[in-house]
Amino acid sequence: MPAAFAVSNRSTVRRPPAESAVLTDSLAALDGIGAVITLRRDEPLFRSGDCAEFYFKVLKGAVRGCRVLADGRRHIGEFFLAGDFIGLDAAESYAFAAEAIVETTLIRYSRRKVEALAAEEPRISQSLVEIMRAGLAAARERMLLLGHMTAMERIASFLLNLSERRSDGRVSLPMTRTDIGDYLGLTMETVSRAFSQLKSSGIITQHGLHELAIAKPAALVELTKP
Amino acid sequence: MPAAFAVSNRSTVRRPPAESAVLTDSLAALDGIGAVITLRRDEPLFRSGDCAEFYFKVLKGAVRGCRVLADGRRHIGEFFLAGDFIGLDAAESYAFAAEAIVETTLIRYSRRKVEALAAEEPRISQSLVEIMRAGLAAARERMLLLGHMTAMERIASFLLNLSERRSDGRVSLPMTRTDIGDYLGLTMETVSRAFSQLKSSGIITQHGLHELAIAKPAALVELTKP
DNA sequence: CGCCCATTTGAAAATAATCAATGGAAGTGG
DNA sequence: CCACTTCCATTGATTATTTTCAAATGGGCG
Numbered sequence: 001m002p003a004a005f006a007v008s009n010r011s012t013v014r015r016p017p018a019e020s021a022v023l024t025d026s027l028a029a030l031d032g033i034g035a036v037i038t039l040r041r042d043e044p045l046f047r048s049g050d051c052a053e054f055y056f057k058v059l060k061g062a063v064r065g066c067r068v069l070a071d072g073r074r075h076i077g078e079f080f081l082a083g084d085f086i087g088l089d090a091a092e093s094y095a096f097a098a099e100a101i102v103e104t105t106l107i108r109y110s111r112r113k114v115e116a117l118a119a120e121e122p123r124i125s126q127s128l129v130e131i132m133r134a135g136l137a138a139a140r141e142r143m144l145l146l147g148h149m150t151a152m153e154r155i156a157s158f159l160l161n162l163s164e165r166r167s168d169g170r171v172s173l174p175m176t177r178t179d180i181g182d183y184l185g186l187t188m189e190t191v192s193r194a195f196s197q198l199k200s201s202g203i204i205t206q207h208g209l210h211e212l213a214i215a216k217p218a219a220l221v222e223l224t225k226p
Numbered sequence: 227m228p229a230a231f232a233v234s235n236r237s238t239v240r241r242p243p244a245e246s247a248v249l250t251d252s253l254a255a256l257d258g259i260g261a262v263i264t265l266r267r268d269e270p271l272f273r274s275g276d277c278a279e280f281y282f283k284v285l286k287g288a289v290r291g292c293r294v295l296a297d298g299r300r301h302i303g304e305f306f307l308a309g310d311f312i313g314l315d316a317a318e319s320y321a322f323a324a325e326a327i328v329e330t331t332l333i334r335y336s337r338r339k340v341e342a343l344a345a346e347e348p349r350i351s352q353s354l355v356e357i358m359r360a361g362l363a364a365a366r367e368r369m370l371l372l373g374h375m376t377a378m379e380r381i382a383s384f385l386l387n388l389s390e391r392r393s394d395g396r397v398s399l400p401m402t403r404t405d406i407g408d409y410l411g412l413t414m415e416t417v418s419r420a421f422s423q424l425k426s427s428g429i430i431t432q433h434g435l436h437e438l439a440i441a442k443p444a445a446l447v448e449l450t451k452p
Numbered sequence: 453c454g455c456c457c458a459t460t461t462g463a464a465a466a467t468a469a470t471c472a473a474t475g476g477a478a479g480t481g482g
Numbered sequence: 483c484c485a486c487t488t489c490c491a492t493t494g495a496t497t498a499t500t501t502t503c504a505a506a507t508g509g510g511c512g
Contacts, residue, residue, distance in 0.1 A: 071452050077369065089362050089363075091359060122345075128355075135362060136362055136365060142369055143368055143369055146411065151467075178491095185372065187469055187470080188490090192491060225295070376499080377499080402458065403460095414458090414459080416500060418458095422460070422461080434509095
């Protein structure tokens, strides 16, 4: 039962520039058939099990893709930020719920129309396969992180991934500490302690609760490998 | 940098019977263009970074897909058993190394030929996308397992997944305890202790080191959820 | 038959989770 | 606009699970 996943154009996965240009170009053709929608904080985009009628692209804001386990534990499979696609990999229904973390605007594409376009334009279906490949690669990186990294290594990797989405060495964290914990397989307290430690060692500086700057990127990279 | 992944026809991912029939049928067309190869125990199929010239299908035996971290820790991304495809999702080069766990026979397909076939036969490329979707879904399940499950929950899930590949309630474990640990994000010792506990509570019985039977499947299912 | 390597088991140490309390920011309503 | 309320974040102390270190057992392969 496949589900939603994210790939941004400034992807966290390194890819030859030419290829991502192709990807951006051919998918730009989709924008004509999309409708813009807006979600308020904590508003659901879809629920797990809903018929997967649409694809989405985040324009502004942030969305979390999450599942709730039998005993109440929550797992966040993905954060979708500006530029990310949601639901490209769904089968008949979504396997995750998606909720806005902050006020968010998205483009909503009819899956049916996208598939019709893709059938005519091989370049579009090729782009979709590329996006799935990148999603798979990202999922593998995360498996490695979740299976073999310590708390600090996970936090450091997480911050570096987010920082790749901006050019100014800053990181926006619209989500709560609990969200981050559920994403990294840690508790809120462990996340908070790691942040405090990074602050006191001068590796990061905080500018409001939801924005911070990476003062020593090299030191952070060191922390990702033990 | 995408890599290899596994999907069997008796997939661990539940899918409507009609769909998997389509998948099996259209991919059977590939068998004509494949060559059979054999690997001895611990022999590499390919290394990380090798040009991804081929796809493979396991006929008999078992293969592990693994990466080695900077400090020597090893991560196993996937076990490929009979029926599984390897390398379908690779880009230009393989992102994982693949090694035979025991003596293994595979079919080797030229990637170029498969892609030519897929370009002519939309059903084939559709099947490839389906396989990638299933691979992505499996990767998500594993992220959940690695991020939010205890040692015993991981072992129980692992054994149940393997048991779905056979109809007789038995499980073959061609890999070592260390392999299993590297796959589940645990140490060899923790894996061994969990097995001992399952044996002493009568949930599993051992028939040789590399084969066991699940005596109380329901009890094992209970252990996957806390 | 014997050696070697994987496994099992035990005890100690470390990492992260849990429990608990305080502090602070954001949002609500008067 | 301010005060109140609520939720989120931080910090501390304790507990639990898993890892690490170490030794002994056992099976499989030559």
